[in-house]
Amino acid sequence: FDRRDSRLVITHIVFAFIALLIGGIAGLLQGLVRGGMIQLPAGIGYYQLLTAHGVLMALVFTTFFIIGFLYSAAAKTLGGKLLPVARNLGWLGFMHMAFGTLLATVMILLNKATVLYTFYAPMKASPFFYVALVFVVVGSWMSGFGLFYQYRVWRREHKGKLSPLLAFMAVVTMLMWQIATIGVALEVLLQLIPWSFGWVETINVMLSRTLFWYFGHPLVYFWLLPAYMCWYVMIPKIIGGKIFSDALARLSFILFLLFSIPVGFHHQLMEPGISPFWKYLQVVLTFMVVIPSLMTAFSLFATFEISGREKGAKGLFGWWKMLPWKDVRFFAPFVGMLVFIPAGAGGLINASNQMNAVVHNTLWVTGHFHLTVATSVALTFFGITYWLVPAMAGRTLTPRMNQLGIIQTILWAIGMFFMSGSMHTVGLFGSPRRTAYTTYGEHPDAVFWMPYHVAMAIGGTILFVAVLLMIYNLFALMRTPQGYTEYPVAEVTEHAEATPRLFERWGVWISLVVVLILLAYTVPVMDMIRHDVPGSKGFVTW
Numbered sequence: 001f002d003r004r005d006s007r008l009v010i011t012h013i014v015f016a017f018i019a020l021l022i023g024g025i026a027g028l029l030q031g032l033v034r035g036g037m038i039q040l041p042a043g044i045g046y047y048q049l050l051t052a053h054g055v056l057m058a059l060v061f062t063t064f065f066i067i068g069f070l071y072s073a074a075a076k077t078l079g080g081k082l083l084p085v086a087r088n089l090g091w092l093g094f095m096h097m098a099f100g101t102l103l104a105t106v107m108i109l110l111n112k113a114t115v116l117y118t119f120y121a122p123m124k125a126s127p128f129f130y131v132a133l134v135f136v137v138v139g140s141w142m143s144g145f146g147l148f149y150q151y152r153v154w155r156r157e158h159k160g161k162l163s164p165l166l167a168f169m170a171v172v173t174m175l176m177w178q179i180a181t182i183g184v185a186l187e188v189l190l191q192l193i194p195w196s197f198g199w200v201e202t203i204n205v206m207l208s209r210t211l212f213w214y215f216g217h218p219l220v221y222f223w224l225l226p227a228y229m230c231w232y233v234m235i236p237k238i239i240g241g242k243i244f245s246d247a248l249a250r251l252s253f254i255l256f257l258l259f260s261i262p263v264g265f266h267h268q269l270m271e272p273g274i275s276p277f278w279k280y281l282q283v284v285l286t287f288m289v290v291i292p293s294l295m296t297a298f299s300l301f302a303t304f305e306i307s308g309r310e311k312g313a314k315g316l317f318g319w320w321k322m323l324p325w326k327d328v329r330f331f332a333p334f335v336g337m338l339v340f341i342p343a344g345a346g347g348l349i350n351a352s353n354q355m356n357a358v359v360h361n362t363l364w365v366t367g368h369f370h371l372t373v374a375t376s377v378a379l380t381f382f383g384i385t386y387w388l389v390p391a392m393a394g395r396t397l398t399p400r401m402n403q404l405g406i407i408q409t410i411l412w413a414i415g416m417f418f419m420s421g422s423m424h425t426v427g428l429f430g431s432p433r434r435t436a437y438t439t440y441g442e443h444p445d446a447v448f449w450m451p452y453h454v455a456m457a458i459g460g461t462i463l464f465v466a467v468l469l470m471i472y473n474l475f476a477l478m479r480t481p482q483g484y485t486e487y488p489v490a491e492v493t494e495h496a497e498a499t500p501r502l503f504e505r506w507g508v509w510i511s512l513v514v515v516l517i518l519l520a521y522t523v524p525v526m527d528m529i530r531h532d533v534p535g536s537k538g539f540v541t542w
């Protein structure tokens, strides 16, 4: 890798992990508060802490890591190094996002933006928090344009050729992000900023929540798709196999692009103000977006089995023994995959209207996203870090670092088993999410919940130790002996059929996305605007 590209990628990754550390401290404290073990000192508020935790871990860690990773994929597969325009846009994007993140974090630490990571109305933050968000979003757009530029130039220079799978996936991921962030940009610019500066008195809460979830759901697939990039393209190489099918992988990414966005209402199933038909339609589309995940599961099993059999595995499950269990580059993402099976099943429960009535706003939902984003995605990102950082820094992944990585993964899995397991269970008993009341004045239900909250705190403490180990590992990876580490990109199996060219007809896919979005959102959004009586003044949270 060109040193200048490595610097850009590593800067993103280090920034991401610093956010993970600070977010992890907030997570530990709030787990201990809910377990009834400590009271927060120095006037720190529970919701303030919860905001810091969610923003830094779910929004900042992921976005910086992903952009760094996507740039590395572009450098690797689209010509061997970044073009100056792409690299400069990458830096410009990074600087905007970093400035926005710092400003937002200061606002949260000053208790002027205690609005949780979902930040929709009626809770109102200082206007500077929303200005900070503008910097983050605009910065991410610049980085996105840099990536698209690199891809376009490659295609112009390789007329008639299929683009590399990894680059294609990076483009879909970024395209989805760009289309999704239009929703949050409209919310922030047209609603939250004028309202928080006091230029208008009231805000349409329903519209603000809807614009947020228009963005908020594809956001979770923006986290997931880079993990899928690793599962589809890197894992086959690491296990000594090949990609099962290039066309299947591309189709699954295109399906994500189409169906990730028009599904935000499945976060609003319990809200009045949206008629049942539109909720129903978006739930149908939600079940459509499950299909590419099922395709991914199928493709992974096929990859494992085919590569195992090629190495001589016999019987139905003989391939299991052929997997490289002692290699952290495989082990960490694999634990992520394994966890994604119950995590995805939980998602299907959430999306089912009647069952959503049972779990909505309970700790079950918190349990769900700690399995999806905080385990399947996070462990895959950690698994990527073990080869990406040394590959970029010109270092070797030593056996000791490999060992530490395996220990880190196991610690994470154990901590999450306790934490997310008890969240799921106690959620079914009705324990609410996002509340500072822990003992509920010795109410009988709360007494029943408390042992689970204590188990959550214990799991959270183990997870915090795992965060510390991961941070140590990151910096240790930059100080291992100089040498070569492979950036693993697998080839496609020779049995696969040729990939149809249709997948790179972006005009077709973007038009279809627009049609689906208009179909799912036009009428309900017009209803929300027409029925905006009388608006809300909101709650100032500082």
Ligand code: HAS
Pocket (backbone or CB within 6 Å): 118, 220, 221, 223, 224, 266, 267, 286, 289, 290, 293, 294, 296, 297, 300, 301, 337, 338, 340, 341, 343, 344, 345, 346, 347, 348, 349, 350, 351, 352, 356, 359, 360, 361, 365, 368, 369, 372, 373, 377
């Ligand atoms: Fe979700 C709430 C529905 C996936 C994240 N979700 C959330 C929230 C977050 C989140 C952060 O319908 C909370 C937001 C908030 O703060 O309020 N979710 C779904 C559905 C899916 C889903 C249907 N979610 C995710 C992913 C996330 C994520 C992925 C992050 C990365 N979710 C919901 C709903 C709500 C919700 C409702 C609102 C709840 C409420 O009321 O508030 C699906 O995409 C899941 C499909 C997944 C599968 C699994 C496929 C399995 C694979 C692994 C194969 C494993 C192998 C390993 C090969 C069908 C690919 C080998 C194994 C061996 C045994 C050898």
